[in-house]
Amino acid sequence: MRCGDFRESYLEDEKIFQTIFVKIWLGVLGVVLVCLPFVTSAYVMYVANLIGFAIIGAVGLNLLTGFTGQISLGHAAFVGVGGYATAIIITRLGLPFWIALPLAGLVAAAVGMVIGIPSLRVKGLYLCIATLAAQFIFEYVFVHWESMTHGIRGINVPPPRIGSFVFDTEKSFYYITLVLVVLAVGFARNLIRTKWGRAFVAIRDRDLAAEIMGINLFRYKLAAFALSSFFAGIAGGLWVSFIKVVTPEHFPFSLSIQYLAMIIVGGLGSVLGSIFGAIFMTLVPELLNILTGVAKYFFPGMDQLFIPMKEVIFGVMIVSFLIFEPHGLAEIWHRIKNFFSLWPFSY
């Protein structure tokens, strides 16, 4: 019986799959995720897709904010750039989705690098405001660059296809999302174990010290912005191909805040935290919807009181998380896991 988790080298410390059990459970999770569309409704699949896009976006933002310590309030703008780039590449250049999506990621990354340049001179709240500007600049561009974005009317995006198979339902699109989420999470999880990941963390903890140690701030800060925007761009491209239309309304400032809330609730500086945060922020409003639906059933005629109430509940939940578990959902998960991994001998 296991009564502890002993590691004898740094290499073991850095392992992603610490024990055989992790592999087994991940395998089970994988099977469940692959089988999910066969047992659930289109609505559940719709939410699952949204969670997938949120995970990719949140992991990206966590690389920038959680690992490198550069706060960004312009994440929705990068999601938007990715979304518009995908739509424009598909409809104007006639390229298939499979090429358009990575290209859109690269476009978003390039834009992210430009927006990231001020990060070399300004930090903290000042950087916040600088990235906030990006949000408003791009909202303006989406609305007013009519020849390219079709203004407020937006662009209709054809669904992805392979040969004659069209990914136009929630269930079929889910598999595209699933594969990309696995790739994105796997990449991020591995990246933080490399020289690059350690450089990011060093910059976050003290950028001056990092520079003295020989870390090129210019290169790594911009790389963090580029990576984060690439993830955002992919999330945006997926999202617009999924809903088949892109308009400026899809990328409001509140979306940037929502991404930031995801990584804070989930856990800053943790890939797993981004996943939990994305799930929480997408799922809880939907669950509250169901709850208000039930409440409506038991107290008919009280809709007008219950429906706005769910916003209040959601707000209270986020505040309580921040107070009772500042390290986020990832930390709660960690505690639960530790409890069970040593159970029943927890000492």
Added chain:
Amino acid sequence: MKGRGLGSLILVILLMLAVGVPAMAQNEIKIGAVQPITGRFAFAGVNINAGLEDALMMANEDGGINGKKIKYIMEDGQYQLDVATAAFKRIMSRDNPLVMYGESTGLGKAMSPEIKDRYKILYSSTSFSGELADAANNPYVFVPGPTYADMMGILLKYIAKEKPGAKVAFFYSDTEFGKDPIPFAREMCKTLKLDLVAEEVAQVGAVDVTSQVLDLKRKAPDFVIFQGFVVDPIATVIKQCRDFGMKCKFMGTFWGASKMVADNLGPLAEGYMAVNPYMYWWNDDVPMIQKIKAYSKKVYPNVAYRDNSYMQGFMTGLLFVECLKKADKAGQLNGEGLVKALQSIKDFDSGGLSAPLTIKNNKFPVARVWQVNTQKKIFEPVSDWMTLE
């Protein structure tokens, strides 16, 4: 312990949901709706929802759809595209209704490819946008009245009749809502030989409109038409124009025809006109208004007034019921049957709530012009029903 208590409460509620909801009756027709009950459009959303629900429940009292009862399923979309899309999909996959109602222009545009190719359901919404009335591209989607362009057209026709060759100015917001009818209205000015002297653009809720007002003063229009605002900055513009001694008349489209605007303007509302395709709550001689009031007294004893947005929802409900009845009679209670029923609507009698309605390119381009009576604080008609050809 506290956490466990909450957890078990949620579990109990979910179990109740699973067990407690009674089995659906076979003879039931479902109508779904995503309404802006919260968010910045809630002031109208609550009314629109009440109107739509009342129309459907009144139809149920009168025997339903040839004996089949209507079930109304509503969810809040918060006037946010992502929330509304999720609610739309949730209703579609859970309840699979025959008819859907949406909360915004954006939702209609986002869902219209799927409404046409996948869901095949009759759809209408809170929006009067011209883009959602296009029978060739989307036969399932209709506007329950004139589009904004039609409303502007009706106002311009009224102006051309009252004062041929008048000088006109447009004052619109920098939003889709504001810009939607402008290209059509420009053309309309040319055909009616009206002199379009100015086009002013302002933000919704703008506080400083001095430069626009000064420009208006220079161009001295006889009529100024607002489009794309709900309340602000209409009052500010009128006040400043009056301060400059301008005598021009001000006009608005559907949202400018709300009692809220008249109340907000107060004495400035003198001579203010607006176009509205439906009768008002105070038009007691209209049979349908009497019916609505009687029903309202029974179900909501505390409600003393319903604005024109309620009438919009109500009219949509009447049209849904009419289409469902026709489709059911034809034995084709599905998307295709509903589209056929919609296209066959001719001289539909809404109990006086509007003119006899005839569909034209998935909209009903008829309305009348109303003027504020500042003593009674109500709108009174100054024209008969006008149809835009």
